Amino acid sequence: MADFDFDHRKAVRHLRTADPALAEVMARVGPFAMALKSSCSLFTALAEAIVYQQLSTKAAATIYGRVEALFPCSSNGFTPQDVLRAPPDTLRAAGLSAAKVLALQDLARRVQDDELPLLEEARTMDDAALIDRLIEVRGIGRWSAQMFLMFRLGRPDILPLEDYSLRRAYAIAFRKRALPSPRTLERHGEKWRPYRTVACWYLWQTLDLPPV
Template identity: 50%
Template sequence: MIEAVGPPVLREPQPDAFAALVRSIVFQQLAGRAASAIHQRFLATLPNGLSPQNVLTLPPEVLREAGLSGAKAASILDLATKVGDGTVPLEDAEALADEDLITRLATVRGIGRWTAEMFLIFHLRRPDVWPVDDLGVRKGYAKAHGLALPPPPRALMALGDLYRPWRTVAAWYCWRAVDTVLPEA
């Protein structure tokens, strides 16, 4: 698998934690191109830049006109409110343990474990995140290990122990396995 795909490469992180979380919310359950277009339209509504304060100046209809669903608009507004008022501080995110940060972020509407784990992987570059609820990771694990069906999340949690302390790298290869033709074993 490693020979077929090459070394892991993560996309560049967003400029700050708030921007990374906004991007994650926008990209939830959308194809990459569509999500990217909506994200760009949303950013264009903020001539003074992306910040909690600037987001809170936007009327909800502007968020919808940018292409955000009502639920995603509500999530971004909740994130901006909670970051802005200190309910969900982000300046100490790098110092928090993974589970503590997941718990903190999950207080925001629309941010669950999966979104928090993507934040840990792609923004904070944490090396040992194992997103067992991610269908791509489950399918990729099955493909890479010659399984007929993806393992359920609970089973995948235990199977990931083999990859500690580099489960993020293993997850990256699982994602690549889904769209890579692997040589026969």
């Protein structure tokens, strides 16, 4: 857990005390074991997010590998300049949809024009301010920005209200007949502050547990 800037043990204790119903879920799941994905730059992290959208992990990894293979001289992954120099048809031939090509090009232009923060600067920005900057990029919506903050930066207090898997996990964990509305999830999530990311991770894990 060294990658996190917060004490995950303190977060677990807080959640168990603040929400006894969630504490039962946490006991079933076991120790907190959320892993962060490493990032060499904000560009590569967001480019990967764009490629992976609406695809299975296996299919997305294959396409991302094909895009990387277009630029064999880029030792640390392809760059904004690589994307902007590449003909759109070449990117499409790697398996990218037309919409994803446009999104990658927009991301590359914004990074090249210094419209987005560097990764180290992003690490120091307020959650809301950073999300607002990221969603200016074509193809990066609020959900994608929130996933970046959670799984790339390890921010402790993110609650993706529109996440279908989270809403489904909530309904299963708390034995609800219907999926919660975003507003219901938001209200319940007030108990979990300032560690809503940790609560989300525990809820997501319940989707892989046998029914009780």
